[in-house]
Amino acid sequence: MELTLYNSLTKSKQVFQPIDPADVRMYVCGPTVYDFAHIGNARPIIVFDVLYRLLRHVYGVPHVKYVRNITDVDDKINARAKEEGVSISDVTERTTRQFHEDISALGVLPPDVEPTCTSHIPQMVEMIEVLIAKGHAYEADGHVLFNTPSMKDYGELSRRSLDEMVAGARVEVATYKKDPTDFVLWKPSDDETPGWESPWGRGRPGWHIECSAMAREHLGEVFDIHGGGIDLQFPHHENEIAQSRCAHDTKVMANVWMHNGFLQVEGRKMSKSAGNFITINELLQKWPGEVLRFNMLRTQYRQPIDWTEKSVQESWDVLESWYGQSSPAEAGPALTGEVLEALADDMNTPRVIAALHQMEPAERASNIAALGFAGDLGDPRIGSVDDAAVEAAIALRLEAFGNRDFAEADRIRDELTAQGIQLKDSKDPATGERLTSWELKR
RNA sequence: GGCCUCGUGGGAGAGUGGUUAUCCAUCGGAUUGCAAAUCCGCGUACACCAGUUCGAUUCUGGUCGAGGCCUCCA
Structure with missing residues (x-):
């Protein structure tokens, strides 16, 4: 069957053609583990889980490989550990465990590989060495930086020229950069900061190199799909592309780049200062995980979503009504008819839901089972x-x-x-x- | 300031150059001792202003409005 996906790289919907249908490969940027995951973090987790399920349906379970990393090296983690007076691994291990607990309630399948940064430092060092050898990176003041002008088409994903970036920059440029748009591959660590020995002294990786190294390790130099939130498009994904393509001399890093839209809460940007910051964990105290999953899928993944109490309640009502007619718990999972067609149309989940409303209860139950709904609407508050x-x-x-x-x-x-x-x-x-x-x- | 996305009926949310999206709510009816639940029925919307067109919500330009990103940051 034909699967159409929107590609951020070409800004258009395209028929998806895997490099190798027997080995379809997808990478999604996972969480930085320093705090509870919030409902905005849940969006890519759920959206790309649906895509994973669809790919498995189309190409067969053994023929799809899904990699989603855990970022366990980050200055935010360091800050949190210091603040709490605990070790860094205390923070990352505890947060990773919490993350897994929270998202499993959302009905997502575990990825095939869930690599951590700390276990891929040698691969990152090696990639940085290659970039230096090829003239794309340089050492300066204890840092290693990627030199953006060394790449002819830097900026292709976010569609900005280097001139535009320099012109629009609001941030002071570090003096050791050759070019204002150069970005860090490796930075020095002091004694109190986690670090690894490297050819450039004891240090730690920059933000972007992890994903390039882990994707290479588990999916190869060029793979099919790379996903993440729209906020990651620039600079993170742009820089991943620069690192990987320059290190491997390839035309693309991934053929299809997919970005989910942003999430707002009750019509406003979610932020700690606004007091409307909602974690997955909090929501799970009140709602069954699959209600949250359903609510997330009521909006097409590229559109902005406004997360409201009212919409979650509506999602609950719909699922209760469906489950009352025929439970996915007793149905053989199957994607069929209009549901499958709507899914294959760039994961048009609102269209999927409309199609589900029109289906006979038994067929509907099979489809929602295949979409990751277990039929469990147990009220988490019932214990009281x-x-x-x-x-x-x-x-x-x-x-x-x-x-x-x-x-x-x-x-x-x-x-x-x-x-x-x-x-x-x-x-x-x-x-x-x-x-x-x-x-x-x- | 630069780049980009978006603006559909009371709410959510697809889609289309001319034909009923769908769901929720409201309203009317059935049912009920009364409610709740359930069942049936009801809704011609597409920010504004021009232009292209036989015809635009759907294409083009502008205006207004909402939101995102702008390199060590989550």
């Missing part, structure tokens, strides 16, 4: 409720019904309502007997 007491109250209410004592029945219902418990009555279609279920009000 004494459900035996609730069941007992419901039994008393049904007894009151039996006696036609509506005043007593309503009194019990009002009491439960006051506790935030919503009753739902239905009839057994066979016997006509009254059945009562309950849930916590949102």
Whole structure:
């Protein structure tokens, strides 16, 4: 089948043609592990999980390789460790564990490889040496810098010329740079900062070289898809491209570059200072993970998304209604019909959802199962409720019904309502007997 | 200041040079002892101003508005 993807490199939708259909390779920039992942971080995780599932459907599970790194070397991590008075590995290990816990609740498959920076330092050093040998990088004042004018088409991804960048720059240029747009490959570490021995003294890698080195190690010099958030397009991805292409003398690093749009919260940019910073973990205290997953997919991945309480509630309502008709837990996963077509159209997930609404419940259940939904809407807040007491109250209410004592029945219902418990009555279609279920009000 | 993305009905959100997106909410009805839940029915929107066109929400230009990035930063 034909799969169309939007390529940031060409700014157009293109039919996806893998280099080798028996070995389709995708790299996605993973988290820097210094703090809880926020809901904005969850977007690429979920979006590219959907793509991973689609690729596996199209090319076969054994023929797709998905690499998503963990950035465990970063000055933010160093700052956090210092602030807390703990070791750097304390911070990175704890945060990595938390990250895995949080995203597994979102129904994402683990990537095939999840490399860490700390285990790829030799590969980074080697790549930097190659770049120096080829005249693309130089040592200055203990740093190694990539010389951007040494690459003819630097800036192709973000479509800016070096002149534009210099003209628009607001940042003071370090004096040791040959050119204002040169960027760091390696920087020196003092005794208190993590560092590794290198030909340029004890130091640590710059931000971009990690992804170039890890992608090369696990996917080769040229691979199919590289993904990440739109905020990474420049400078991170631009510089990855520069490093990898210049080190390998290749025309591209990856054939298709994909960027998910930004996330806002209640109509405003999410930031700690604005007080609207939401972590995945916090949301999971209140909502089932698959509601968050569904909510994320209601917007096409390239569009900006406005994350609101109201939209999450709507997502919950939709899933509850679907699961009530046919649960994905009991369905054989399968991508079919219009759902598959919409997915293959640059992952048009809103169109996918519209198609799901039109499907028969059984087929729908199969499709949502294949999209990573398990059918579990267990309310994470339910632990705070004494459900035996609730069941007992419901039994008393049904007894009151039996006696036609509506005043007593309503009194019990009002009491439960006051506790935030919503009753739902239905009839057994066979016997006509009254059945009562309950849930916590949102 | 430079580069870029976006602006669809009450809300969310696809799409299209001329034809019902879809979902949620509202409203009306059925059902219910009363509610909730459930079921049925109802919505001709596409920021503004020009231009191209037989015809534009869909193409081009401009205006206004929202948002992102601008090299060590998350």
